[in-house]
Amino acid sequence: MRAIRLVRFGAPVEAREVDTPEPAAGEVLVRVRAAGICHSDAHYRAGRSPTSPLPLTLGHEIAGTIERVGAGVDRIAAGDRVCVHYLVSCGACHHCSRGSEQFCERGAMLGHHRDGGWADFVLAPARSVLPLPDEIPFEHGAVLMCSSATALHAIRKARLAGGETVAIFGAGGLGLSAIQLARALGASDVYAVDIDDAKLGLAESFGAIAVHAGAGDPVKDIAARTGGRGVNVALELIGLPTTIRQAVEVLGVQGRAVIAGLASEPVSLDTYRELLGKEAELIGSNDHLMQELPLLLELARRGALDLARVVTRRVPLDAAPVNQVLDELDRFAAPPRTVIVPEL
Numbered sequence: 424m425r426a427i428r429l430v431r432f433g434a435p436v437e438a439r440e441v442d443t444p445e446p447a448a449g450e451v452l453v454r455v456r457a458a459g460i461c462h463s464d465a466h467y468r469a470g471r472s473p474t475s476p477l478p479l480t481l482g483h484e485i486a487g488t489i490e491r492v493g494a495g496v497d498r499i500a501a502g503d504r505v506c507v508h509y510l511v512s513c514g515a516c517h518h519c520s521r522g523s524e525q526f527c528e529r530g531a532m533l534g535h536h537r538d539g540g541w542a543d544f545v546l547a548p549a550r551s552v553l554p555l556p557d558e559i560p561f562e563h564g565a566v567l568m569c570s571s572a573t574a575l576h577a578i579r580k581a582r583l584a585g586g587e588t589v590a591i592f593g594a595g596g597l598g599l600s601a602i603q604l605a606r607a608l609g610a611s612d613v614y615a616v617d618i619d620d621a622k623l624g625l626a627e628s629f630g631a632i633a634v635h636a637g638a639g640d641p642v643k644d645i646a647a648r649t650g651g652r653g654v655n656v657a658l659e660l661i662g663l664p665t666t667i668r669q670a671v672e673v674l675g676v677q678g679r680a681v682i683a684g685l686a687s688e689p690v691s692l693d694t695y696r697e698l699l700g701k702e703a704e705l706i707g708s709n710d711h712l713m714q715e716l717p718l719l720l721e722l723a724r725r726g727a728l729d730l731a732r733v734v735t736r737r738v739p740l741d742a743a744p745v746n747q748v749l750d751e752l753d754r755f756a757a758p759p760r761t762v763i764v765p766e767l
């Protein structure tokens with residue numbers, strides 16, 4: 424089968440012919456119909472995030488159809504439409520048994536620690552695949568498994584309640600899902616903060632109030648629009664010290680700021696004025712959980728989460744176009760989401 428593999432850090436990914444794997448007991452072989460290209464993949468290619476073993480087939484946002492099942496798999500059958508939860512966890516360790524599988528002591532991520540979905544086929548544990556409803560295209564099913572799921576987890580970490588106000592910093596792939604999910608889960612006003620006019624236009628089309636961070640201080644802007652009260656929930660999806668600080672500053676009394684963007688620099692905060700003085704909370708959000716995916720799929724099936732304007736580009740299973748997308752992601756110049764479609 425064909426596969427796009429990371430062979431060496433800092434070098435372009437390569438198209439290779441590899442053996443089609445056989446599902447062992449408890450495993451399934453998925454024929455990939457769509458696989459997302461994510462900003463994380465650009466980090467893996469560059470060697471900024473430990474990825475092993477090499478060579479490795481990348482691709483952790485996967486949707487397709489069941490090709491074959493291994494012994495003992497009776498819940499799903501050949502031909503079923505599925506999407507794949509990328510975190511392969513043991514289900515039995517300290518963290519798994521407490522429902523926090525993203526900290527699994529033996530966890531391994533598809534497309535990061537074992538072969539992923541930038542290929543004709545991918546092997547996955549049967550317990551990691553979910554039925555993909557007919558209403559959801561494969562391209563959307565793939566992207567639901569990463570950016571949308573991460574956005575939902577961040578909103579759940581924020582304990583968003585009906586009628587609350589939300590400020591979302593970053594209106595890219597994650598943010599456009601976060602806006603729709605916050606609204607679907609009952610938020611009142613949702614402010615989208617970005618510096619990119621096209622992304623802010625998309626955010627507005629999903630019902631957000633656009634706040635152009637290049638045109639002034641977004642914290643002051645949102646304070647003015649909320650009668651000086653600030654917001655109940657802020658989601659930071661960019662990972663810059665400035666926007667992390669803004670996400671805390673924009674909070675009202677007992678507000679919760681959730682940080683899901685990866686920052687590489689320290690952030691300083693006035694803990695009296697910004698946190699304890701108003702009983703605000705600063706919360707980290709890491710990845711997502713299998714148990715959150717059924718709600719996500721149901722919201723997408725109902726159209727409350729629509730990725731048609733988020734997944735804007737399809738490329739074939741070839742090294743050149745994939746490297747081009749990764750180059751764009753490195754330059755922050757990519758459209759919200761691109762997926763590989765092996766049938767193209």
Ligand SMILES: [Zn+2]
Nearest residue numbers: 461463569570
């Ligand atoms: Zn991803």
Ligand SMILES: [Zn+2]
Nearest residue numbers: 513516519527
């Ligand atoms: Zn575990």
